[in-house]
Amino acid sequence: MSRSIADQTVEELGGPGSVLARQRRDHIELDRLLHELDGSTGAAQEEVLTRVDRLVFSHAFAEETVLWPVLRRVLPDGDDLTRRVEEEHQEVNELVSALERDGLDSPERPARLARLVEVLREDVRDEEDALLPRLQERLDPEELRALGRRWALMRRLSPTRPHPTVSRRPPGNALSGLPLTVLDRTRDLVDAGVRRVPDRFAPVGRAVSSGLAAVAGVVERVPLSRRGDRPPTSR
Incomplete structure (x- = not known):
């Protein structure tokens, strides 16, 4: 079974410019923000949630436009693998849209927030344990770094909202x-x-x-x- 990218060194991932290392850095930042979100309320919680959104949506768009087409091309089961993550991205979009629409006083807000955190953590596990190690098997370090440059550019030019x-x-x-x-x-x-x-x-x-x-x-x-x-x- 392929090793999770969470358990590898930066050098094993292809260097700091590799798409694998770049993805993991975003995942680490997301984990920090989710812990901060858990300890916040009211306006402070909204501020943290905004930072989560800006990170998550640009990250996901870069994946869907740069990474997942490559996975579907190089893996025979790439379509099924990426569809699972796309379903998670879709649910995140719908949850955040509902949170924005209904505001701080919605009785459904706590359950939606809890589900949002759960889905985001599932998404990270699926990527780090399943999708990205499979990509690592098919691409050499130079290809991973080239993909990382494309991913980083797209991330800077991506939507930031659901x-x-x-x-x-x-x-x-x-x-x-x-x-x-x-x-x-x-x-x-x-x-x-x-x-x-x-x-x-x-x-x-x-x-x-x-x-x-x-x-x-x-x-x-x-x-x-x-x-x-x-x-x-x-x-």
Whole structure:
């Protein structure tokens, strides 16, 4: 059985620039944030959850556009392996969308948060114990580093918010990625500004953010954005 990438040294993973090492660094940061989330409440909890979202959604988009197509190409069971992770990504999108929609006072919030943490930890285990070691078997260290560079670039150019109706596979995710990235990262800047400005200016910023969210909703539902998916992740 292949060794989990969690149990390997950086050198065994192909060096710090390898996609395996880059993925693991994100997983370590996610684990730290989830522990911080567990000990927080109210507005502080929302702040931590925002940082979790920004990490998770850019990470997942880079996987779905760069890594999973390679896995499906080099492994005979790659389609089944990646579909399981895509299902986890889909559930994360739906849970975070529900948390954002219903707010801090929702009676379902504790159960949703608990399930979100559970799914995120399952996702990390599936990737580190199953998918990524199989990828390591098929690619040499130089190929892993080249893939790591592509993954890192895509991560910096990825959406940062949940989009549950967008395809988890090409061509839909690739076609919707750029407009959603621009909209999400603009919203991130606007929302950060709202937290810093005097209260009398905050309603304007919130209105701008809501408008950008509405545009993103339109992009999500364009037929091209939904192409390539298959049950059970298609919506």
